[in-house]
Amino acid sequence: GAGVSQSPSNKVTEKGKDVELRCDPISGHTALYWYRQSLGQGLEFLIYFQGNSAPDKSGLPSDRFSAERTGGSVSTLTIQRTQQEDSAVYLCASSLDLNNQPQHFGDGTRLSIL
Amino acid sequence: QKEVEQNSGPLSVPEGAIASLNCTYSDRVSQSFFWYRQYSGKSPELIMSIYSNGDKEDGRFTAQLNKASQYVSLLIRDSQPSDSATYLCAATERGFQKLVFGTGTRLLVSP
Numbered sequence: 001g002a003g004v005s006q007s008p009s010n011k012v013t014e015k016g017k018d019v020e021l022r023c024d025p026i027s028g029h030t031a032l033y034w035y036r037q038s039l040g041q042g043l044e045f046l047i048y049f050q051g052n053s054a055p056d057k058s059g060l061p062s063d064r065f066s067a068e069r070t071g072g073s074v075s076t077l078t079i080q081r082t083q084q085e086d087s088a089v090y091l092c093a094s095s096l097d098l099n100n101q102p103q104h105f106g107d108g109t110r111l112s113i114l
Numbered sequence: 115q116k117e118v119e120q121n122s123g124p125l126s127v128p129e130g131a132i133a134s135l136n137c138t139y140s141d142r143v144s145q146s147f148f149w150y151r152q153y154s155g156k157s158p159e160l161i162m163s164i165y166s167n168g169d170k171e172d173g174r175f176t177a178q179l180n181k182a183s184q185y186v187s188l189l190i191r192d193s194q195p196s197d198s199a200t201y202l203c204a205a206t207e208r209g210f211q212k213l214v215f216g217t218g219t220r221l222l223v224s225p
Contacts, residue, residue, distance in 0.1 A: 033212065043158070043202070045212040056210060091157055098211045100146035100165065105157040 002026070004106030006092050012112045015084060021077045021109045025094030032075050033095075033103055034067060038088040046090075049075060050098050079111075087113045117143050120203050120216035128224055133190040135219050137203030140184070143214050147179055147186045150202040152218065158202055162188065193223045 005024040013019055025032045034046040045059040049069040060066070064082075069075040079086055089110050093103040117140045127133045139147075146165055150158035162177040164170045164186065170177045176189040186205075190197055200218040207214050 042217045043215040048211055100206050102160050102163045108157045
């Protein structure tokens with residue numbers, strides 16, 4: 001596709017369940033980023049990938065959060081034992097490479113924890 | 115000081131006027147600066163990127179960067195009601211690849 005694709009667009013789950021969010025970057029983009037935006041809050045960096053490696057995991061809020069990227073393309077963000085404070089919009093972005101290239105965002109996954 | 119700071123607004127301008135959005139940043143961010151537009155309930159959309167001092171124009175948008183004063187601004191000429199949105203200023207953190215975002219300025223353009 002032409003843009004960054006994220007799925008699902010919406011996810012409602014019960015507290016304590018695991019969730020998996022998917023991101024398919026723009027074709028040819030080697031760098032991929034995950035952010036989250038809570039209601040009324042700014043965008044918070046979570047993690048980025050260059051190829052399949054994640055040099056900077058500093059933004060992951062806790063060890064319940066993990067992410068992987070395979071084949072230099074699709075990435076999944078997994079949240080285990082979800083908590084209500086995990087409710088947010090999870091945004092994925094990609095860029096051509098890491099050299100300060102503009103990041104282009106997908107439509108996001110709206111996660112609601114009941 | 116926050117790494118990227120913006121006035122939350124709202125900034126109200128009449129249709130056809132110039133809207134001026136400002137952003138200041140700390141020494142922890144540098145090199146690359148971006149303006150994103152975010153409509154309510156939507157994801158950020160890239161409008162402009164600027165890397166060096168001076169002005170950069172693209173259609174009705176002009177980004178201005180002043181590294182000595184550590185500010186970056188976005189001018190929107192001939193503002194339209196469809197420009198009403200939250201404008202996010204972002205910068206790359208020095209030595210890292212992540213974007214650091216300001217909290218955004220809400221722009222309201224009245225017909």
